Amino acid sequence: MAANAASDETAVAIPSKMKAWVYSELGNPANVLRLESHVEVPRVEEDQVLIKVVAAALNPVDFKRMNGLFKDADSPFPIVPGYDVAGVVVRVGSKVKKLKIGDDVYGHVNEKPLEYPKQYGTLAEFVAVEEKLLATKPHSLSFEEAAATPLAVQTAYEGLERAKFSASKSILVLGGAGGCGTFVIQLAKKVYGSSRIAATSSTGKIELLRSLGTDLAIDYTQQNFEELPEKFDVVYDCVGQSERALKAVKEDGVVVCILPRGDPRALSFIVTSDGSILEKLEPFLEAKEVRVVMDPKSPFPFSRVIDAFSHLETNRAIGKIAIFPIP
Template sequence: MANTPTHIKAWIYSEYGKTQDVLKFDTNVEIPEIKEDQVLIKVVAAALNPIDYKRNLGYLRSFGTPLPAVPGYDVAGVVVRIGSQVTKFKVGDEVYGDINEIAIQNVKIIGSLAEYTTAEEKLLAHKPNNLSFSEAASLPAAIITAYQGLETVQFSAGKSILVLGGAGGVGTLIIQLAKHVFGASKIAATASTAKLELLRELGADLPIDYTKEKFEELPEKFDVVYDTVGESERALKAIKEGGKVITIVRSGVASAIQFGVTSDGSVLEKLKPYLESGKVKAVLDPKGPFPFSQTVEAFSHLETNRAVGKVVIYPIP
């Protein structure tokens, strides 16, 4: 604790615009103060999410996030200070989590793309020992989204599912959780030609090449379609009678269930046995991890929408 600096290095934006234009490296950002229910984390790795560059563009300005701000939701690191009400963690613990409980409300000014960040105790979990910091950082927002979405549609053993965007950050985890945690009877998933083998490795029974096939024209229909790409209208044609479409992309389709994640460390703790056993694996984009100095390049890669799994920043000095 004595070595904790007063000022830290971070990626910060002071105006809205394209990430490549507005995100700047700052070596003199004031370290965030912790509240009673928070811990201070020495960040080792962070992962990028689409919400990060949407915030940079100003999509959330109506929710009043003050500028300047440091992006970043997903974190893995080491606890260096604890608030007076914290009981689950101690200094030295390796932790991971999504540091913002609701993605668009009360967002941290100092996100995870900084040497240090803060998070409420309830949003964090102990890092599984078998996971690297990069792997751990890739998981929180995506795996909680996957899990809570499946719970929302009451997915259960014996049901079938179609995952739209199966090779993406959330999609890769929906496939694995549907198979190993929820006991799906059949899993189909869409991806481009080069990513079909990955879908099979993750547990998809029916990989669908969206460049060659229209999933809604398949004779087989599904109990659930989990849409991570924004194709809910088409997805409605792929469900059985009484089936459900759930989407994490604003769709405007009234009969699709619009879902937003609530960060929750207890979900990570619940899934820990599956991560420790290797049944559920982190999927990191092969171009990464990107070093801290190449955060802008990492965003550029994420924004192509061609990333596989998660784009991770590591190491963060």
């Protein structure tokens, strides 16, 4: 659908070209990613809004996609990467019902992250996104915090729902200091009311786990979690150790794995983006009972996206990495 599907009520001057990070071949971000200044501003479909991007965030799926792990179901080149966004609505499609120009919004822009994700993602000045994938930004969150929240918190929530998690159940989170893991701990504690939460991390991140509500913080450099005498109702695997996780779960328990090709006995899934989840969690996010953990080096400015990817690829990042300001 051409841009004329959008409402004419916009009062914002929208250029035809924008700055964006682009790659036209697969490979390491440092080798293939380029900052270009004459990229076409995306057209808006009837059910979409155009967002002036204020902040974006990186996820491991971004560099895995760039390296070709999902090439059989990807969009054509050139590709602007980026899944997470926070910004301001500057144009609305003719079938958009709730959002309006001037709204501060945030969301994860690919409903099915590994099934033909958008050719024009969030590492750009503008991005077109379906209304149903977005929510109004909580007032208490900065744009950087909002941008760093959607994909990770939705993944954490969907996994807990699939595991039928409840207050009566215990949970072990593998990779508790990462983007998804930090949210799993907090949702288990604040949303579901779990009274027994364990999580793993390296030595330097143990105090972070405790600050998020972990009852048993396990330093994986000192102790093998599967050798603990205690077993758990749910093991939430954020790091790809589902075979080991199966040794730490109760006989009738569930191992949840967010990485594809996990052990077939684990419940593996890929998150589905849905703005209604953000709306459901808004009271907890607004009150900062559930908060995004930002990496100490974050945010990275738009000009240093490659440096941000390099940091993410070390697997040593804490929580999330935001890109701000844009541009």
